[in-house]
Structure formats: C-alpha cells, structure tokens
Amino acid sequence: MTANSKFIDYIDEALEKSKETVLSHLFFTYQGIPYPVTMCTSETFKALDAFEARSDDIVLASYPKCGSNWILHIISELMFADSKQKYDYPEFPVLECGDPEKYQRMKQFPSPRILATHLHYDKLPGSIFKNKAKILVIFRNPKDTAVSFFHFHNDVPDIPSYGSWDDFFRQFMKGQVSWGSYFDFAINWNKHLDDENVMFILYEDLRENLATGIKRIAEFFGFSPSGEQIQTISARSTFHAMRAKSQETHGAVGPFLFRKGEVGDWKNLFSETQNQEMDEKFKECLAGTALGTKLKYNSYCQP
Structure with missing residues (x-):
C-alpha cells in the first residue's frame, strides 16, 4: 500500500461522482456555506460536531487552492525525519470530507x-x-487563489466546468464556490491569528524561502530536524519536485493539483474591472487588519 493509496481512492471516487454532476447541482449548503456534494454530506457535518480532537x-487550515497539499507533504516529510516512519493516510486527510463513520475509525489512529x-x-x-491542538493556517493572495481554483474546475476532466473565467470570477466574488467565500474565510480566521496554538504562514513566503518556512513549521509542531534534513526536505518539497511525483502521490488528479504554483499568474486572466472589484473587496474586508498586512496584498496583487 502506498502512503497515499487511501487519498487516491477517495479522490477517484469523488471524480466518479463528479461525472454525473452538473455545476448547478454541485453544491449543497450547510450552515450558510456551499460545499461540494461529491466530497461532503450534511450527515458527516453533524457527526463532525462530536469529533474528539487530541492535543497532539x-x-x-486553509481555503481551497492555497497550498494545503504542499503543506501536507512537508508535514509528512518532517514526521518521517523525526521518526523514520512514513505517514500512512488511513483516511482522506481533509477532516470534513468522507462518510459519517470516519470519526469513529479515527479514534484508533496512532498520534499524531x-x-x-x-x-x-x-x-x-x-x-x-x-484540547488545544496546534493549528497552522495557510493563506495565499486572493487573486492567485481564484485563478488556481478556476483552472482546477476547468482542467480536471470530470469536475463540472464553468462557462468562462468571467463566470467563475462572478461566483467566486459572491462566495458561491466550494467552501464559500475566500473573504468570509479570511475575516473569520483574522480574529484568531494571534491565538495561542495558531500559526500563520503565507504561500508566497514559502515560495520565496522554502527552507525558512519548513524550519518555522517544524518548530511550531515540535519537530527537530537537523539543518541537513531541512535541506533534504526542501529539495523534495519544491513545486517542481512535487509536480514530478504528483501522479504517484495523488493519482490522476495530481498534475492538476500541482498546475503552476506561480505567484502572479492572476495577471493572465484578470481584466482591469475585475482587478478593481477585488481590490475594493479586499479593502472593505481586510484593510487595516492583521491578516490584511500579512497577506502583503500590495506586493502580490497590484499589476
């Protein structure tokens, strides 16, 4: 069994369901937020309320297309460096995805x-x-996030597509996409970035200096890799290294999960009007907040 076989099986199943799903039927709303019917159910959400987290x-946490698969890989590598045990995903790692019985099975899993x-x-x-579990929150600038999300929908063969980038942009700005509004997600997390047990990391910072980011993540979760191990993990965790192995690690969807990973790819799709609309939305929701500053919006989202 490969480390990610459960991951691949789950994705294949979700893609199979997607084949029969048209875009207008892709979402169901739970507590005011749209989720994809191919990956989540209201029964699972109800069962999740009683989920028992452990302190370790x-x-x-991340909004979709902000680098969660990248961070998952880095954490697995850090655990391997620490214990020489390859992390086996006994369940699909996204907490809210799967069947309602998942949480009962998870009680048997070893820590962490x-x-x-x-x-x-x-x-x-x-x-x-x-139980004071540690939470790493990963953010990426909203313009690249939107473009990455659009490509994911329109490039993966079995996922329902949007008619055009303009269509997708409209829905993204309204929060009518899987997991809802990027800005609501951001406003919600902004209040808790300084909480004990929460650490913030920016996708763009990781792109710029991967080894430093890995070192910070290791310290936060209490791993103690040597300098040499950090260099090895960095080499294995570059975007290109992960893309090269993506089919093996993530199955058919791998190459689409690791498409470009570039900073600034939004410039290829955003019109001037869309640019202004998102700048306005950013100002309205996040200007002057701690998260607004941490996102370095002026560096990454200005033409």
Whole structure:
C-alpha cells in the first residue's frame, strides 16, 4: 500500500461522482456555506460536531487552492525525519470530507494525526480548541487563489466546468464556490491569528524561502530536524519536485493539483474591472487588519 493509496481512492471516487454532476447541482449548503456534494454530506457535518480532537493533532487550515497539499507533504516529510516512519493516510486527510463513520475509525489512529481542513474557524469542532491542538493556517493572495481554483474546475476532466473565467470570477466574488467565500474565510480566521496554538504562514513566503518556512513549521509542531534534513526536505518539497511525483502521490488528479504554483499568474486572466472589484473587496474586508498586512496584498496583487 502506498502512503497515499487511501487519498487516491477517495479522490477517484469523488471524480466518479463528479461525472454525473452538473455545476448547478454541485453544491449543497450547510450552515450558510456551499460545499461540494461529491466530497461532503450534511450527515458527516453533524457527526463532525462530536469529533474528539487530541492535543497532539496536527491541524492544517486553509481555503481551497492555497497550498494545503504542499503543506501536507512537508508535514509528512518532517514526521518521517523525526521518526523514520512514513505517514500512512488511513483516511482522506481533509477532516470534513468522507462518510459519517470516519470519526469513529479515527479514534484508533496512532498520534499524531494530520487533519487538513478548509472550514471557517467557527465551523471547526469545539474539541480542537478545548484540547488545544496546534493549528497552522495557510493563506495565499486572493487573486492567485481564484485563478488556481478556476483552472482546477476547468482542467480536471470530470469536475463540472464553468462557462468562462468571467463566470467563475462572478461566483467566486459572491462566495458561491466550494467552501464559500475566500473573504468570509479570511475575516473569520483574522480574529484568531494571534491565538495561542495558531500559526500563520503565507504561500508566497514559502515560495520565496522554502527552507525558512519548513524550519518555522517544524518548530511550531515540535519537530527537530537537523539543518541537513531541512535541506533534504526542501529539495523534495519544491513545486517542481512535487509536480514530478504528483501522479504517484495523488493519482490522476495530481498534475492538476500541482498546475503552476506561480505567484502572479492572476495577471493572465484578470481584466482591469475585475482587478478593481477585488481590490475594493479586499479593502472593505481586510484593510487595516492583521491578516490584511500579512497577506502583503500590495506586493502580490497590484499589476
């Protein structure tokens, strides 16, 4: 069994369901947020409320297309450097995806468990906070996030496509995409970035200096890799290294998960009007906030 065989099986199943799903039927709404019917169910969400987190769970929170698969890989590499044990994903690692019985099975898993999530802060099970699990929050600038999300929908053969980038942009700005609004997600997490047990990391910073980012992540979760191990993990975790192995690690969807990973790819799609619209939205939602500053919007989102 490969380390990610459960991951691949789950994705294949979701893609199979996607074949029969048209875009207008892709979402169901739970507590005001749209989720994809191919990956989530309201029964699973109800069961999630009773999920019992452990204090040594590793929680990785991000909006979709902000680098969660990249961070999952880095954490697995750090765990391997620490214990020489390859992390086996006994379940699909996104906490809210899967069948309602998943959480019962997870009680048997050895610690530490890796829990990725795209949920807004206030939608996470309370036990994560009560038991003080550490949460790493990954953010990426909203323009590249939107473009990456669009390509994912329109490039993966079985996922329902949008008619055009303009169509997708309209829905993205309204928050009518899987896991809802990027800006609502951001506003929600912004209030908790300084909480004890929460650490923020920026996708663009990781792109710029991967080794430094890996070192910070290791310290936060209590791993102690040597300098040499950090260099090895960095080499294995570059975008190109991960893309090269993506079919092996993530199955058919791999090459689409690791498409370009560039900073500034949004310039190829955004019109001047769309640029202004997103700049306005950013100002309205995040200007003057701690997260607004951390996102370095002026560096990454100006033409």
